[in-house]
């Protein structure tokens with residue numbers, strides 16, 4: 116097998132890997148800016164310099180030439196090489212900054228050049244704290260600058276498009292953003308204009324950077340030049356916690372991170388998953404965080420006189436729920452699951468009601484024909500269509516649903532904005548007694564008789580099955596009135612959470628929503644109705660599902676965590692109807 | 694973008710010939726921009742859009758190329774663009790004096806265009822004719838060397854009469870020796 120010697124250590128390799136990627140894959144480091152594993156390597160930042168040589172070979176015999184000590188004679192490349200674009204060959208010898216003063220010096224000088232006109236306004240820069248330029252300057256850069264004259268100034272706030280704002284001074288012209296629009300989203304909306312110390316990325320005159328994937332450029336920009344117009348100046352990176360989760364605005368199951376501060380989700384960024392979304396996410400999905408914070412239903416509410424809802428106690432809500440059920444026969448109750456809710460929530464709902472005597476369970480798929488692209492957007496607008504189906508909920512059309520509601524006496528509706536998305540009219544919900552378990556105040560929740568607040572994906576650990584039949588799970592990111600970061604080991608703690616107290620002026624109790632997970636609600640209802648059901652944590656519920664439903668065989672939270680989601684057997688993309 | 698510019702059939706034919714020279718269209722961007730600048734006197738945004746459309750390339754690409762090179766005029770310029778060199782050799786030999794003389798004479802500053810649309814002045818970097826400093830170039834074309842105030846007066850006069858100065862051949866020292 117071909118071999119390579121990096122900093123005196125021998126490695127074997129296959130194929131024709133590029134040096135930088137190989138170094139990174141082997142847990143070593145070389146500083147770099149312009150290289151990105153998913154895009155072409157133009158080698159324009161010159162930061163990834165290493166010293167490279169190849170052994171001298173006898174042309175006839177192919178044997179390596181040896182010196183008097185019996186060591187291979189190495190012919191060094193006359194200049195430093197950019198490791199990102201260097202193809203590895205058999206016998207190659209490489210020195211990084213770790214074993215070569217010369218390389219360390221070259222990297223330092225490159226850095227000095229990059230920083231010549233850099234404003235270094237880290238204190239007001241959104242990137243600070245997660246800035247490769249900042250980090251690498253600390254590690255490999257010069258202590259100061261020898262450049263003493265006035266820096267070149269450029270525009271500080273260019274609205275490239277509806278979602279991306281450019282601070283041109285901070286740009287180091289790595290062209291990652293331009294290459295993204297050329298190679299990944301293929302909208303060709305950006306270019307580098309002008310040249311020398313005046314250049315920066317821009318759209319063509321009269322055009323906007325409205326690429327449906329535009330915000331990815333903010334993530335890959337190695338400096339604070341491209342910023343998210345929405346998130347700009349909202350929070351310092353080190354004040355937030357980062358919690359892995361799943362996008363719920365579509366069927367793709369894009370892996371995301373939720374960034375929270377004081378129990379508000381402030382932004383969503385893509386999380387790498389080579390089987391789903393690699394490094395990217397659609398702009399659409401980024402605004403989902405507002406739903407986790409705003410218009411949340413906190414405390415149950417009940418219709419009192421006419422159409423007015425008033426807040427009520429949890430006891431009264433459960434009591435009313437039970438009384439309404441006890442007043443009718445199971446056959447008169449319509450139970451609607453939801454593709455917008457997790458596997459565990461739908462399962463708990465189904466199990467509770469089937470124990471009580473309901474036989475049929477339905478859900479209304481949420482599909483927008485033609486909405487998807489062949490990248491990360493899907494026609495399916497819900498994160499868990501395959502999951503509800505696999506649990507045994509049957510798809511129902513709008514007409515059938517309306518008819519079923521008409522003939523029911525009580526309707527139980529799991530988080531699904533049926534009125535808002537035009538499946539039902541609020542009039543349709545007038546006749547039966549409608550109980551909705553919901554996260555947000557919507558037209559739908561307003562049209563129902565009893566609203567019980569449940570946790571959203573940002574508050575619970577639960578699983579979702581994407582359009583390709585891959586099951587992936589979320590972790591709780593924000594506290595409810597009844598959970599606590601320090602007690603729930605699945606929750607991450609940021610600096611502010613760890614060292615802050617409830618009396619700090621940045622802490623707002625109102626950010627904690629008064630809601631419970633659906634399965635806990637079902638426990639309380641079951642207890643009141645005298646049913647023999649008892650749900651544990653969502654982790655235990657998943658174990659229960661895995662052992663009772665063959666579609667979910669072998670699924671567990673451990674396995675999902677280890678493997679970044681599990682492809683369910685017997686499910687594939689083609690199978691998705693609707 | 695609504696476009697007020699259009700290539701003539703001859704231009705289009707020329708562009709086809711240019712395209713035929715390259716295996717891909719991208720390299721045709723530079724010469725096509727020249728065709729456009731010759732036709733319209735500039736390549737302002739609308740013209741860049743026209744070039745992109747004609748070559749079926751992203752406008753962003755054409756914009757990047759047009760802005761990279763200073764010889765392409767990204768806005769309307771005077772009929773004659775006077776590029777006065779102010780880099781080292783010219784500077785030492787009075788480049789700035791020549792520039793300021795022109796500015797006073799035409800009543801505009803470098804970077805501006807006269808009201809009648811006849812002249813624009815630009816202060817530019819070395820044009821590679823340091824041996825004949827100070828010098829200027831007219832509209833990406835003729836060099837006027839060894840500038841003096843009188844010479845500038847003459848040049849302006851002749852340009853006003855729409856006469857480009859002749860290209861002055863300046864012998865290299867080795868040539869002078871030999872002859």
Ligand code: SF4
Nearest residue numbers: 236237240243246339
């Ligand atoms: S881009 Fe990085 S180094 Fe530059 S100002 Fe922002 S945080 Fe500082």
Ligand code: SF4
Nearest residue numbers: 286287289290292336
């Ligand atoms: S804006 Fe950022 S990503 Fe784009 S070229 Fe500049 S530094 Fe690179």
Ligand code: FES
Nearest residue numbers: 149158160161199
């Ligand atoms: S990462 Fe290699 S040159 Fe930029």
Ligand code: FES
Nearest residue numbers: 778783819820822
């Ligand atoms: S310095 Fe003026 S032409 Fe070179």
